[in-house]
Amino acid sequence: MDIINKDKKFNVTCIGLNDFGEGEFKVGKSIYSVNNLLPKEKAIVIENDYQGIKKFQLYKITSPSKLRCDVNCKVYNKCGGCQLLHMSYDNQIKFKVDYVNKCFKEKKINAKVMEIVKADFIDGYRNKMQVAYKLKDKDIIYGFYEDKTHRIINNNYCQVQSKEQNEIANNVAKIMKELSIPPYNEDKRTGLIRFLIVRFSVYSKEILVTIVTNGKEFKARSEFVKRLRARCPYISTIVQNINTRKTSIILGDEEIVLFGKGYITEEINGIKFNISSQTFFQVNPYQVSKLYSKVSEYLALTNKETVIDCYCGVGTIGMILAPSAKVVYGVESNKISVLNARNNSYNNKIKNIHFVIDDATDYLNKLAKENVKIDALVLDPPRSGSTELFLNSVNKLKPNKVCYVSCEASTLARDLQILLKEYVIKKVGIVDMFVGTYHVETVVLLTRKDLK
Ligand code: SAH
Numbered sequence: 371m372d373i374i375n376k377d378k379k380f381n382v383t384c385i386g387l388n389d390f391g392e393g394e395f396k397v398g399k400s401i402y403s404v405n406n407l408l409p410k411e412k413a414i415v416i417e418n419d420y421q422g423i424k425k426f427q428l429y430k431i432t433s434p435s436k437l438r439c440d441v442n443c444k445v446y447n448k449c450g451g452c453q454l455l456h457m458s459y460d461n462q463i464k465f466k467v468d469y470v471n472k473c474f475k476e477k478k479i480n481a482k483v484m485e486i487v488k489a490d491f492i493d494g495y496r497n498k499m500q501v502a503y504k505l506k507d508k509d510i511i512y513g514f515y516e517d518k519t520h521r522i523i524n525n526n527y528c529q530v531q532s533k534e535q536n537e538i539a540n541n542v543a544k545i546m547k548e549l550s551i552p553p554y555n556e557d558k559r560t561g562l563i564r565f566l567i568v569r570f571s572v573y574s575k576e577i578l579v580t581i582v583t584n585g586k587e588f589k590a591r592s593e594f595v596k597r598l599r600a601r602c603p604y605i606s607t608i609v610q611n612i613n614t615r616k617t618s619i620i621l622g623d624e625e626i627v628l629f630g631k632g633y634i635t636e637e638i639n640g641i642k643f644n645i646s647s648q649t650f651f652q653v654n655p656y657q658v659s660k661l662y663s664k665v666s667e668y669l670a671l672t673n674k675e676t677v678i679d680c681y682c683g684v685g686t687i688g689m690i691l692a693p694s695a696k697v698v699y700g701v702e703s704n705k706i707s708v709l710n711a712r713n714n715s716y717n718n719k720i721k722n723i724h725f726v727i728d729d730a731t732d733y734l735n736k737l738a739k740e741n742v743k744i745d746a747l748v749l750d751p752p753r754s755g756s757t758e759l760f761l762n763s764v765n766k767l768k769p770n771k772v773c774y775v776s777c778e779a780s781t782l783a784r785d786l787q788i789l790l791k792e793y794v795i796k797k798v799g800i801v802d803m804f805v806g807t808y809h810v811e812t813v814v815l816l817t818r819k820d821l822k
Pocket residue numbers: 650651652680681682683684685686687701702703704707728729730731750751752
């Protein structure tokens with residue numbers, strides 16, 4: 371814990387949780403929050419300014435709540451990765467249900483969570499680990515960023531990542547030191563290794579390692595690969611991704627495969643998906659099949675429907691729906707994801723699906739102008755949600771069923787307000803994709819008002 375000024379300690383009482391699962395308290399007249407504090411708990415917090423912003427860190431809980439759980443993480447108070455590990459699993463779920471219901475209420479949406487799909491695995495579930503490296507007192511440290519900052523929190527073991535992911539991250543730091551490979555320095559823009567990304571497949575057990583470098587030149591490349599493979603023989607493939615940009619975007623466009631085939635294969639609901647370092651894939655492979663099954667269950671297709679899968683990524687939802695639809699069109703703005711989606715449908719011999727590289731709003735607006743007949747529509751936008759024009763186009767196209775998959779309930783509620791001009795909400799479910807974090811995945815089924 372960085373104690374900047376011992377005098378800046380405050381005794382506080384938690385007055386409730388905010389939307390990020392942080393415990394709120396008052397200092398003077400203002401309300402602040404820290405991670406790892408439960409309602410009614412008393413604690414000592416330390417004021418700790420960061421880049422001119424007044425922030426607090428938890429120093430000590432002086433009167434713990436009965437609802438508190440042990441956390442197997444040394445950096446929990448600082449790290450931005452997880453926020454709810456100190457709550458029992460049932461309390462985590464309650465927090466998520468309450469959040470979705472609160473977002474609905476705020477937008478005057480007359481619906482509540484009706485179904486909850488819990489997770490079976492709480493530890494080691496994340497199929498993607500992403501850590502940054504940094505030089506500190508001649509040592510190479512690594513970890514995730516502190517919440518809302520670019521300060522790396524040194525952490526040698528993360529409980530939501532797998533044992534292998536942790537081992538690889540650890541060995542990369544050791545090998546960097548042995549071979550004098552400097553980590554990237556964000557301020558000076560010097561050094562070589564910026565990030566390490568490790569992804570695994572539950573189905574094939576393959577592991578993809580991506581080393582993000584600040585430049586193409588990587589002199590120790592072959593020795594680095596040799597040592598890493600010798601120490602972590604379970605690695606299936608290693609890729610160097612080059613990112614010289616001054617940006618917080620992790621990956622660059624250029625890639626060199628250093629070992630293996632450059633991608634791994636995951637299987638969900640009997641369909642195989644190739645995952646490369648550039649591909650978006652849901653982070654919880656154990657829950658993702660439950661999420662997609664929920665979408666299938668809600669839409670209950672009968673082989674006759676024309677379906678549109680909007681914001682389709684690598685085509686996962688559309689490909690799972692295709693066997694029970696007449697035809698599926700997937701639309702996605704990321705070109706690499708669409709190329710992956712096309713390869714995935716080809717490899718799985720799914721012939722009634724077609725993918726379009728386009729902005730989802732532009733695409734739907736075009737379809738609405740042409741008055742194309744659509745029976746069912748899925749949308750799974752990023753956290754920022756969809757657009758007014760997209761949603762009004764849905765209202766014009768009037769598919770019988772709309773299934774909205776959302777990873778941010780506040781934008782979901784905002785968007786539902788527009789869809790509710792033509793639709794009614796039939797079902798609302800949450801699938802716990804992001805165990806230990808405040809993030810919640812919600813699935814909503816809407817049907818046409820006029821067909822009620
Ligand atoms: N349904 C997929 C992906 C969901 S993530 C799955 O379950 O894996 C959201 C996707 O929306 C990302 O792939 C992102 O690239 C895409 N996206 C973001 N903005 C978009 C836009 N304006 N038009 C089309 N796709 C967009």
